[in-house]
Amino acid sequence: MENLKEINIVPRKTLEKIKPYSPGKPIWEVQNELGLTKVIKLASNENPLGASPKAIAAINSFVTEIHRYPDAGAKLASAAIAAKLDIKAEEIIVTNGGDELISLVSEAFLEAGDEVVVPSPSFSEYEFGAHLMGAKTVPVPLAENYQYDVDGLLAAVTERTKIMYICSPNNPTGTYIPAADLKRLIEALPKHVLLMVDSAYSYYAYADDYTNGLEYVGAGYPVIVLQTFSKIFGLAGIRVGFGVASEAVISTIMKVKEPFNVNALAQAAAAAAITDEEHVLASVHVNDLGREQLYKGFSELGLNYTTSMSNFVLVELGAEAKSIYDQLLAKGIIVRYAAIWGLPHHIRVSVGLPEENECLLESLKEIMG
Incomplete structure (x- = not known):
């Protein structure tokens, strides 16, 4: 040869x-x-x-079914999450960890040359999603003591801005954006900008003026909230997270989602874990x-x-x-x-x-x- x-x-x-x-x-x-x-x-x-003991029990009871494909719509997990958060199941997308949600949002909304505003330092996957689609990231440094600079974030927005990320509590600093500042940011953002509030660590936050951002979805703002089962629920090894947004935003993201993106055991575990107070x-x-x-x-x-x-x-x-x-x-x-x-x-x-x-x-x- x-x-x-x-x-x-x-x-x-x-x-x-x-x-x-x-x-x-x-x-x-x-x-x-x-x-x-x-x-x-x-x-x-x-x-x-x-891991959540309820999640482990759910996995053990479901393991004999792994020869079947998982539910493409993760309906049972979505229903359990919706019941817990008092929202509609149609406002939820269940994903292969929070990371996949970031990639899916990028694929659904970004064109080459678009801009994405990201806090700095923060979770690196925001930039990954932007670069994947040929978009430009616009980093906005955190202010003194790693606090969010709302004026700086708003000043970074242009006609090309499609997405802005807020990680609260922020990884790696552990700081957060107070509710009043988040409200001011959301109300001042142009309506063509989708704001992702990454509240993966929200269960650990104890400040009286902390919010995970879910109320803004219900109020009709262009906001998507990211949450995960990897942290408080202890399911990092099976990769399951979810996003909450308007039905219109969710249906758009669904168009780029792989049909069986979340495995069956992860779905069963998530449905159980969300109830494990x-x-x-x-x-x-x-x-x-x-x-x-x-x-x-x-x-x-x-x-x-x-x-x-x-x-x-x-x-x-x-x-x-x-x-x-x-x-x-x-x-x-x-x-x-x-x-x-x-x-x-x-x-x-x-x-x-x-x-x-x-x-x-x-x-x-x-x-x-």
Whole structure:
């Protein structure tokens, strides 16, 4: 067989702008790389209590049906979510994690050359969705103490703006946009701009003036709210999230959705988990205690941190942040080095169980002398 000629398949130009998502290291990889038996993962904002027991029971009862294709419309999950949130099932789209919703919204509404306004630093998938469609991202830096700059966001809007993202509580900072500021932003936005309120971490927020944005969908604004089962419900491993918007927006997004995008076990788990109040309350409680435990420990170490409305804390370590991250990893403690968000002096620490948090704090104390 003669040698093949040189292959020169040219990818789309827009892919030059896309950086593959960089997830936190899984436990097994760290164990294999470093020969460790015990590893603590505080990197991916997962629920340390595990999955909703109701979700696990639903999966076990449904597992014999996995030879069937899943419901393309995720009707049972949509109905359960609708009943919980007191909205119409037609205003819901169930997706393969929140990430897929971001991609679907991008595919449904963006043309090449459109603009997408994104806060910075924030979740990288907003930019991924924009670049995927050849759109331009317009980053708006967060203000002092990582607060949202409403005037800056509005000033970034042009006739080419199609989508704006607000992540509240924001990943990786843990800060949020107060209800009054969100109201001012939504009322001032031109009607040709779709606002996505990513409230994936909303269950952890405790401020009196916090809102997940759902009331604006009911009021008829061009808003879509993203929520996920990966965090408070503990279903990160089976990938299921959902979006809430007007029927018109949902029906448009449905046109670009794959027919069987959410697997059958994820649908069954989501329908059960959304009703699991006991697990939600327990998860919030352990997070509140763990967050305060971390605050106290960081303060005793003389470290600056950002007060968080979520299940993680952004901590400033200074110029040695990367070295400290590596040393923690060598001890079997996985956190997230924040250089990927343009914060090379910081790490992001997920709130774990009390003993996990204590192990992190003791290791930091050893490393920092």
